[in-house]
Amino acid sequence: MRLAFVSFETAHHRDSETNQRFRTILELLAQRGHDVHWYCADFWTDQGATLEREGITYHAVVDGLDARHSFLVRLPFVLAAANPDVIHTSAQPPSQVLAARVGAVLARTPLVLEWYGDDGIPETRWTQLAADRPDRIVTPSELVATWAQEIGADGGIIETAPNPIDCERVRDVDPGEDVDVIYARRLDEGANLESLLLGLAELRDRDWQATVVGDGPERERYETLASDLRIDDRVTFVGDLELDERIAAYRGAHVFAQTAEHCVFPTEMLWAIAAGCVGIVEYHANSSAHELVEGWDRGFRTTSEDELAEAILAAGDLEHREYDDRFADYDRSAVADQYLEQYRTLQEDHGLL
Template sequence: MRIAFVSAETAHHRDTETNRRFRTVVDLLASRGHDVHVFCTRFWPGERATIERDGITYHGVSVGLEARRSFLLRVPFVVARTRPDVVHASAQPSGQVLAANLGASFARAPFVVEWYGDDGVADDRWTRLATGRPDRIVTPSELVGTRVRERGADGRIVDAVPNPIDFERIEAVPPGDRVEVIYARRLDEGANLESLLLALAELRGHDWSATVVGDGPERAAYERLAGDLRIDDRVAFVGDLSLEERIAAYRGAHVFAQTAERCAFPTELLRALACGCVGIVEYHANSSAHELVEGWERGFRTTSEEELTDAIRAAGDLEHRDLEEAFADYDRDAIASRYLEQYRALRDERGML
């Protein structure tokens, strides 16, 4: 299947959650042997209009992100010329959706939009116009799906597809040192690590240790808070770790705590659950993390430091595991299959198969 992906900005331009998600989808389908083309602004040196990387053809529709108008004007025609079976665009900026939709119309191909929403979903005229164009809108969670429907999208075309994990890789990494509680996220203003530290401080009389994975502008403040709470001898701030190191840490941990205030999809929580951790999520209106633990027998949803403390205590009664087969459904192959099923269903609806 020939798939045309449209995104002026990619992970090669800027490392954001939205761009990483889009690149993941591109990589998933390229790894399955499909003919994948990415239409973007040029990020490579020289005058070449296209480059090949890892089995993916990148088309430099315009030169530099500042040439956005040129990009939007040219996209419909360059996309249509490749005669794609499906056109799949990133949702931001909204004008990109309208341009990609026109290209899909010229190519007579189904049109899919990837709406990640890590910065929220804007409530403006252009966003509402964009929600009415796709044949299918894919979001990472029900939270983002709800936001998109609130902006005018037909609920029947919105589908939540989670970020994938590499389950075989998890199985291959040996468990690390045993620790009771682990937290992993960039330590910025949205990390809300203080909720976990305050909850742990209430358990001073118990035997526990905790690991904080991640770095960021608020790390020093959180380290000071741990000292003020007199738990700094039990909380290890280990900074950024590689994926293998994080997996080993999760497989050695008993509880993974998710307290961040904003989260389109909690990929590290998902990895930790697959590594056998008990999941404890502090509910926030702008976080989808609670969706992963709702109905899960080894998951807790809390709304306060007191409930968080109680959940950590209750989690101690559950057995330690270092792998959870139930989360194999989130493996890369399974998620790739979900995208391909959607593409085929849309083509079937148009009588193309």
């Protein structure tokens, strides 16, 4: 299929979760041999109006991020001329969804809206208009799907698709050091690592070791808290690790704890539980992490430090694993199939197949 993706800003402009997710989708479909085109603002120089990179053709609709208005004006005509089978747009900025809708009408092709929501979905006139334009909306979780419906999106056109992982890569990495509990996230104001540290402090009379993966502005505060709680000799802060190093750590660990207050999709937790970890989630209203462990016999949902400590103890009765094939549906190939199935369904609905 010839696929037209629209995002004024790319991960080359700003390395946000939304932009990373959008790029991942294009990469998945390009690797499957589809003709993938990204219409965006220019982020390269002296290479013409297009750039070929990793199977993706980038099209500079405008030069740089200062030309947003020109991007919106030009986009419908650029898309119509491209004659794609499907147009797939990011939700940021929401005004581009309206421009992409016009382009889809001119091209007589369906429009898919990717709403990742890592900054939430503010209830504004533009987001409400954007919610009413696509033929299909894709979100990473039921949490974001609910946010979209709250601003007026039709729940009947919303599908969820997770951030993918590479199951073969998980199996290929050798397990790392044995550890009882592992946590991984950027250590910023939303990390909420104190919940885990307080829960572990409740178990200071037990024999355990914990690892914290990640760095950030709050790391020193968390290290001080571990010292104040007299568990710093059993909590190792290892800083940022490359993906294969993290996978090795997860395959060696027994429990992965997810306590962050805001999370539209718990990607690191997914890598960890696919690598065999028992999953323990502290529930928060703005986190979808609990969705991964609902109905799973190796997952626990907690609401307090005491419950978290009890869950860690209960997890000790479960066998240690280094891979869990339950999460094969989250593999890159499976997620690519999910998108392609949506595209084909929309084409059939529009009489294009």
